[in-house]
Amino acid sequence: MSAPANLVDGFSTWLETSGVRGKLSSAVPLAPLVWFKAGGAAEWLFEPKDVDDLARFLGDLDPAVPVMALGLGSNLIVRDGGVPGVVVRLGKAFAAVEAVDATTLRCGGGASGILVSSTARDAGIAGVEFLRSIPGTVGGFVRMNGGAYGREVADVLTECEVVLRSGERVTLGKDALGYSYRHSALPEGAVVVSATFRGERGDPAAIQAEMDRIAAAREASQPLRSKTGGSTFKNPAGHKAWALVDAAGCRGLRRGDAQVSEKHTNFLLNLGAATSEDIEGLGEDVRARVLAHSGVALEWEIQRVGVS
Numbered sequence: 088m089s090a091p092a093n094l095v096d097g098f099s100t101w102l103e104t105s106g107v108r109g110k111l112s113s114a115v116p117l118a119p120l121v122w123f124k125a126g127g128a129a130e131w132l133f134e135p136k137d138v139d140d141l142a143r144f145l146g147d148l149d150p151a152v153p154v155m156a157l158g159l160g161s162n163l164i165v166r167d168g169g170v171p172g173v174v175v176r177l178g179k180a181f182a183a184v185e186a187v188d189a190t191t192l193r194c195g196g197g198a199s200g201i202l203v204s205s206t207a208r209d210a211g212i213a214g215v216e217f218l219r220s221i222p223g224t225v226g227g228f229v230r231m232n233g234g235a236y237g238r239e240v241a242d243v244l245t246e247c248e249v250v251l252r253s254g255e256r257v258t259l260g261k262d263a264l265g266y267s268y269r270h271s272a273l274p275e276g277a278v279v280v281s282a283t284f285r286g287e288r289g290d291p292a293a294i295q296a297e298m299d300r301i302a303a304a305r306e307a308s309q310p311l312r313s314k315t316g317g318s319t320f321k322n323p324a325g326h327k328a329w330a331l332v333d334a335a336g337c338r339g340l341r342r343g344d345a346q347v348s349e350k351h352t353n354f355l356l357n358l359g360a361a362t363s364e365d366i367e368g369l370g371e372d373v374r375a376r377v378l379a380h381s382g383v384a385l386e387w388e389i390q391r392v393g394v395s
Contacts, residue, residue, distance in 0.1 A: 106143065107140060107143060107144050107147075108135075108136040108137075109133055109134050109135040109136045109141070109144065110133070110134040111131060111132070111134075112131065112132045113130065113131055113132075114129075114130070115129045115131075115174075116128045117129050117132075117157075117160070117165045117169070117170065117174070118165070120157065120160050121160030121161075121163050121164075121165055121316075122160055122161045122162075122163075122222070122314060122315060122316055122317070123160075123163075123164060123165075123314055123315065123316050123355075123357050123361075123363070123366060124314045125164075125165070125167075125314075125357055125361055125362055125363045125365075126165030126166060126167060126169070126363040126393065127166060127167050127168050127169030127170070127363075127393060127394075128169040128170075129169065129173075129174040130170065130171050130172055130173070131172070131173045131174070132174050133173050133174070133175050134175075134176050134177075134178050135175065135177070135178075135180075137180050138181075138248075138250065138256065138280050138281075141175065141278060141280065142250050142254045142255070143254065144254070145250055145251070145252060145253065145254040145276075145278075146253060146254020146255070147254070148254075150252070150253075152172045152173060153171055153172030153173070153276065154172060154173050154174075154175060154252055154276040154278075155170060155173070155174050155175070155276075155392060156174075156175050156176075156177070156196075156226055156230075156277075156278045156279070157174050157175065157176045158176075158177070158197065158223050158224035158226055158227040159199065159222060159223050159224055159227075161222035161223045161227075161316065162222070162227065162231070162316055162389050162390060163316060163389065163390050163391075163392065164316060164366055164389055164390070164391045164392070165392055165393050166363050166367070166392065166393035166394055166395050167362050167363045167364055167393075168394035168395050169394065170392055170393040170394075171393075171394065175278055177195070177196050177197035177224070177226065177278070177280070178197060179197070180195075180197075181195040181196050181197035181198070181226075181280060181281075182197040182198045182199075182202070182224075183195045183198065184198045184202050184203050185206070186206065186207075186210035186212060187283075189210075189211075189212075189288060190212055190286055190287055190288060191212075191245070191283060191284070191285050191286075192206060192207055192212060192215070192283070192284045192285075192286070193281060193282075193283050194225045194282050194283070194284060195225065195280070195281055196224065196225050196226035196229075196278065196279045196280045196282065197224050197225070197226065198224060199223070199224055199225075200218035200219055200221045200222070200223060200224075200225075200228065200233075201219055203215060203218045203225065203284070204217075204218045204219040204294075205219075205298075207284075207286060207294065208291050208294040208298065211288060211289055211290065211291050211294070212286040212287070212288070212294075213286050213287050213288065213290075213293070213294050213297075214238075214242075214243055214285075214286030214287050214289070215243055215284055215286050216294060216297040217235050217237070217238040217239075217301065218233075219298045219301050219302065220301045220302070220304075220305050221233045221234075222317055223317075225279065225281075226278065226279035226280070226282075228282075229264075229271070229282050230271055230273050230279060231269050231270070231271065231390075232264075232266045232267070232268070232269055232270060232271055233269075234269070236301055236304075239266075239268075240266075240284075241261060241264075241266040243284040243285060243286060244261045244264075244282060244283070244284055244285075245260070245283045245284070245285050246260045246261065246282070246283050247259055247264075247279050247281065247282040247283070248279070248280050248281040248282075249277045249278065249279050249280065250277065250278045250280055251274065251276070252274065252275065252276030252277060256280075268321065268322075269321050308350070308351055309351050310348045310350045310351060310354050310356060313348070313354075313356045314356060314357035314358075314361075315348070315354050315356050315357070316354075316366075316389045317354070317388075317389065318353050318354070318388050318389075319354060319370055319373075319387070319388060319389050320332070320353055320370075320373075320374075320385040320386060320387060320388055321386045321387070323383050323384075323385065323386070326383060327353075328353045329351060329353035331377045331380075331381055331385065332347065332352040332353060332373055332377060332385075333352045334377075335373070335376040335377045335379070335380040335381065336376065336380075337352060337372075337373045337376055337377070338352050340369065340372065340373065340376075341358075341369070342365050342368050342372060343360075343362065343365035344357060344358040344359050344360045344361035344365060345357060345358070345361040345365040345366040345368070345369040346358055346369070347369065347373060355369060355370060355389075363393075364395065367391055373385070
């Protein structure tokens, strides 16, 4: 029996007989789960017990129901009208990281960049220190080809395991992901449940020193202790987004309680009571000013999801 497309009327009854073992909750506020601390609710939030549970859930779910994966919510604007369908959040069962040989790590889709880089250090695996600087989880890194400090996921990924929207489990090599700058060709509704990264042999002390250098550089240049969403816009070819924003006079620009950071102009802040409409609207104000000043059309790096 398939889960109904009309979730509110029929989902609970279906769930009782489906054999799904995870936690399914309705009308869950997403603001507490995202870094901006703003936005609406998920129609349904599903936290699967394990990969088999997720595959069964998606396989039985009516194909008309939209599905979105949620990690730490660090690079995300959830619009104020909320997210229809099902939001999938990977918990502790998906957060393990292990060294499988002298240069290779297998990482759960829910593992943080800090955990990945720390495990690599302990195993003497160099080359993934940059993940220390990316706020988010492995699933998001893989989907968006996350990167920082001169490296990106495409440099270290060998393969990933994905549960497709149909419930099918597939293993995809890096070449199948169609990577480009902050983009992959992963299909809509697919959930990355694990990834394999390959680095190189390194000295744990040197790896820690590089992680410390990255952490210090972030602390000095980024508003890490604010309600923010990380880098807002992609760097256009030949330019730095922050420099274009600054040159257009947007440093400190506000819309309601949303503000362009004065510390790093490619970060937007929620000063307290900003709505997602304020934050996204401010981003569009910045894009318009940069286009008028420099002729460059900035592209969003932050994902914007849900309905207004």
